[in-house]
Each structure stands twice: as structure tokens, then as C-alpha cells.
Amino acid sequence: MKIYLVGGAVRDYLLKINVKDKDWVVVGSDIKSMLKLGFKLVGKDFPVFLHPKTHEEYALARTEHKYGHGYKGFKYHATPTISLKEDLLRRDLTINAIAQDNLGNFYDPYNGLQDIKNRILKHVSSSFKEDPLRVLRVARFAAKLNYLNFKIHDKTLKLMKIMSNSGELSYLKPERIWKETYNALQSKHPQIYFKILKECNALSIILPEINKLYGIPAPLKWHPEIDTGIHTMLTLKIISQLTKNASTRFAALCHDIGKGLTPKELLPRHPGHGIAGIPLIKKLCKRLKIPNNIKKLAILAAKIHDIIHDIYNQKPEDILNIYNIIDAWRKPERVKQIALISEADARGRLTLELIEYKQGKYFINMYKFISKLNIKNIINNINLKGIDINKTIQNKRLKLLKCFLKSKY
Template sequence: MKIYLVGGAIRDKLLKINVKDKDWVVVGSDIQSMLKLGFKLVGKDFPVFLHPTTYEEYALARTEYKNGHGYKGFKYYSTPFISLKEDLFRRDLTINAIAQDNLGNFYDPYNGLKDIKKRILRHVSSSFKDDPLRVLRVARFAAKLKYLNFKIHDSTLELMKIMSNSGELLYLKPERIWKETYLALKSNHPHIFFQILKKCNALSIIFPEINQLYGIPAPVKWHPEIDTGIHTMLTLKIISQLTKNVSTRFAALCHDLGKGLTPKKLWPRHPGHGIAGIPLIKKLCKKLKIPNNYKILSLLAAKIHDIIHDIYNQKPIDILNIYNIIDAWRKPERVEQIALISEADARGRLTLESLEYKQGKYFINMYKYISTLDIKNIINNFNLKGININKKIQKERIKLIKYFLKLKN
């Protein structure tokens, strides 16, 4: 029996990325032998074990073949006679198909070390196309490793197009799509993920709501880039520079979905696009089983992001209404989230990326000022009950907003 470290741990170590998880492959063993050594069997579809002390994953060397649709349409074959080379052959990218023994020696039959050096994302073999999830995985790796100048090899991108056009992506489970999307949104360049999906014809299948935005014009006065799809990617790029919070990034991605429903006769204007986007956001979140807090923030951002642009001209009652709508008093973090999304929207335009967005800070500082109101004092010192308490609080908040506006004018 021989044990090798494989996959992402080797890749990340070579790229000087913090290694979080280690995966191991076991050659020359079987299930019974592993159990006798104290390993715990956890794999449902193929033999994967947890180490008795480190709890790291150890998988028996295996081969696989396509036997149906989607990423689950596989049959796995594992015996003590399967070689390390055969096991690595089934992996997605050459940079993930490197093994290392306990002496530190690399086993690299598919030139992954060379591709790491050249910063290339390249498929190991034509069997890559058997697993449709790999289209999303490669797009996600492209986003994750963009800062290291990794690029997808032309042959791999061509294979991804073939996979997208085959109909196989339709069989992907929502949970798997969201997992890859979530990991992409966590990266430094999540817009690359969606751009790659667009490039290989997968965006129209996985995210038709976003794909629909491409080719839809916006007024050149406000949007030098003109195309709403391009604007959406620029917005995602900016928001990712402003915050690492994934729910905020996702909400920024969805902020203009309503423009995909604007009748052509109204182009390039998009009146009411924020409200129009609400059903699309709900549908997308339901389809991919996206967490509820992501959905709520996205709905709020769609409704409000344009209003923040015009915050200086809003009436005190309307400003208070914004804070009430986002439930800022119980969810204060939403104030900054909405401000950042509006900033990303304003700066996510060609030639305007360095724009100083004062409205966001204004919106945040006004909230901080209003939050100085002593609610307990109102409850304890005024003889009020029920709804009258809330009316008094709202009245006092209006006074503070008016005073804040005087101080700033």
C-alpha cells in the first residue's frame, strides 16, 4: 500500500496559497484493509475514508466511466491494482493532477507542474467533458487564480463550449451550482467566473437572468459602456474591491436584473427597473436554493440602489423610509451594504471606476447620527403605549434627519 498527497493541497502550496485541506489517494489497498487500519468509511458513491486521528480524507485509487447524465452519471471502479497514473487521469485539470509521496517526490504524469509555472488551466484528458460541473469549476479556478495571471487553455475553453452546447449542464443540481458560484464570489475576481461562463455559452443556461442583460443598452450619458451586461460585470468587479462579504457581492450582481425586462420601445431608459427585477431575483434564489439573507439583501438593493445616488435631494420622510425599509434599526449592517452596492453601481461604469462616491458615506453618517436617539428614554419618560411609542420614535428620528441636513448644508 502506498499513500500520496494529491490535488489542491499540492497546487496551493506551490502557488504559496494557504493550504486548508489535504486530500490523499491510497494505491494498492481495499476497503477491508483500510477499516482494519482504523479508517472510517464515509464515501457513499466511492470509497473515501477519514483518517482515525487527522480526519483528513483518504480515497482509494479509482477509475470511472460515464453512465448517465450530470455529475452523478458515473460508475466508479476501485481495486488494489489501479495505478496512481490511472487515478490522476480522471481528474479535471493538470494542476490538480499532481501527486507527492512521503519523501516529497512529485509524480506528475500530465505536466501539471509545467502548467503551474506557465499559469495555464488545462484539462487532463478528453474525459473532462464527462462531468458538466467542471465547466463551473474551471470558471471558478479562473476567478480564484486571476491574480496570479492564470488563463484557460484554448483547447479547454473549446471543450467547455462543447459541454455547454451538449445540454449536460441542465442536469446539474442547484446545490452544486450554488456551491461553485459561492466559491467564485468569495474570490478576488468573481466577475471572471461569469465572464468565462458567458464565453463558453454556459451563462445562458446557468444564469439566464444575467445573460439576458448583455446587449441591452443604457443611456450613454450615464453608462459610457452602454451594455448592461458589461455594466453588471464592472459593478461586481468594484464591489469585490470594496468588501469581501459574499451576500453584498451577490446583491450587487443582481441589482439591475430588472433591466432585462424593459420593453425595447423604452430603451435605453429603464424606468422602474429596480422593482421589475424583484420577481427575477426571487426566481433565481429559489432555483439555486440561495440562502434567504442573500435574497432579502438583493431585493432591498434592487429597490433602493438608485435612490442613494440621489440622497441629497430626498425629503427627510423619504430618507427615514429607506432606513425603515432595510430594517436598519435591527440590521445596522445593511446600511453599509446598501451604500457599498450603490457605490459599486455608480463606479461600475467605463471610465468612472475611480469616481468618488460621497453619497454612500453621507447615507452611512446620517444613519450613525440618527442612531444616537435614546429609545429607552422615550419609552421610560413619555406616557405612551403601543403604536404611539413608534410614532414618537419616528417623529424624533425625522427631527434628527432635519438637523443633520442643516449641519451638512
């Protein structure tokens, strides 16, 4: 029995990226032998075990045969005779098909080391096309490793297009689509993920609401890039420079989603696109089973982002209502999230990437000023009960808001 470190741990070590999880492959063993050694079997689709002490994953070397649709349509073959080379052959990319033994020696039958040096994302073999999830995975790796100048090999991108056009992506489970998308949103350049999916014809299948934004015009005066799809990617690029929070990034991705519903006779204007986008966001989140807190923020961003641009001209009552709508008193983090999304929207335009967005800071500072109100004193007032307490709180918040506005003029 021989054990090798494989996959992402080897790749990230070679790229000097912090290794979070380690996966191991076991050659020359079987299920009974692993169980005797104290390993716990946890794999449902193939023999994967947890180490009795480290709890890291150990998988028996295996080959796979596709028999159905989707990423689960495989039968595996795992025996002590399966070689390391055979096991590595079934992996997606050459940079993920490198193994390392306990002495530090690398086993690289598919030239992954050279592709790491050349910064190339390249499929290991033609069996790549058997797993539709790999289209999303490669797009995610492109986003994750973009800062290291990794590019997808032309032949791999061509294969991804073939896979997208085959209809196989429609068999992917929503949870897997969201998992890959969420992980991509956590990368340094998440916009690359969506751009790659667009390029290989997968975006129209995975996220048709976002795909539909491409080709939708916007007024040249406000949007030098004109195309709403391009604007959305620029917005995602900017928000990713402002925050690492994936929920905020997703909300920024969806902020203009309603523009895809604008009647042609109204173009390039998009009156009411924020409200129009809410049903689309709900539909998207339901389909991909996106967590409710992420969905809620995306809905709020679509509804409010444009109002923040015009915050200086809003009435005190309307500004207070914004804080109430986003439930800022119980979820204060949303104030900054909305401010950053509006900033990303304003700067996510060609030639305007470096503008100073004062409205966001204004919106945040106003909230901080109002938050000085001592709510406990009001609640503990024995002369106030029920609805009177809420009215008193709202009136005092409004008074503070007006004081803030006066101090700025």
C-alpha cells in the same frame, strides 16, 4: 499501501497559497483494510474515509465510467491494483493532477508542474467532458487564480463550449451550481467566473437572468459602456474591491437585473427597473436554493440603489423610510452594504471607475447620527404603550435626521 497528498493542497502549496484542506489518495488498499486501520467510511458515491485522528479525507485510488447524465452519472472502480497514474487521469485540470509522497517527491504524469509555471488551466484528458460541473469549476479556478495571471487553455475552453452546447449542464443540481457560484463570489475577481461562463455559452443555462443583460443598451450619458451586461461585470469588479462579503457581491450582481425586462420602445431608458427586477431575483434564488438572507439583500439593493445616487435631494421622511425598509435598526450592516452596492454601480462604468462616491458615505454618516437615539429610554417610559412607542421612536429619528441635514447646509 501508499498514501499521497493530491489535488488542491499540492496546487496551492506550489502557488504559495494558504492550504486550508488536505485530500489524500490511497494506492494499494481496499475498504476492509482501511476500516481495520480505524478509518471511517463516509463516501456515498465512492470510497472516501476520514482519518481517525486528523479527520482529513482519504480516498481509495479509483477509475470512473460515465453511464448517465450530470456529475453523478458515474460508476467507480476501486481496487488495490488501480495505480496513482490511473487515479490522477480522472481529475479535471493538470494543476490538480499532481501528487506528493511523504518524502516530498512530486508525481506529475500529466505535466501539471509545467502548466503551473506557464499559468495555464488545461484539462487532463478528453474524459473532462463527462462531468458538466467542471465547466463551472474551471470558470471558478479562472476567477480564483486570475490575480496570478492564469488563463484557460484554448482546447479546454473549446471543450467547455461543447459541453455547454450538449445540454449536460441542465442536469446539474441547483445546490452544486450555487456552491460553485458562491465560491467564485468569494474569489478576488469573481467577474471572471461569469465572463468565462458567458464565453463558453454556459451563462444562459446557469444564470439566464444575468445572461439576458448582455446586449441591453443604457443611455450613453450615464453609461459610457452602453451594454448592461458589461456594466454588471464592471459593477461586480468594483464591489469586489470594496468588500469581500459574498452576499454583498451577489446583490451587486443582481442590482440591474430588471433591465432585462425593459420594453424595446423604452430603451435605452429603464424606468422602474429596480422594482421590475425583484420577481426575477426571487425566481433565481428559488431555482438555485440561495439562502434567504442573501436573497433579501439582493432585493433591497435592486429596489434602493438608484435612490442613494440622489440622496442629497431626498426628503427627510423618504430617507428615514429607506432605513426602515432595509431594517437598519436590527440589521445595521445593511446600511454599509447598500452604500457600497450603490458606489459600485456608480463606478462600474467605463471611464468612471475612479470617481469619488460621496453619497455612500453621506448615507452611512446620516445613519450613525440617527443611531445616537436612546431607544431604551423611550421603551421604558411608562406613559407610552404599544403603537405610541413606535411613533415616538420614528418622530425622534426624523427630528435627528432633520438636524443632520440642517448641519450640512
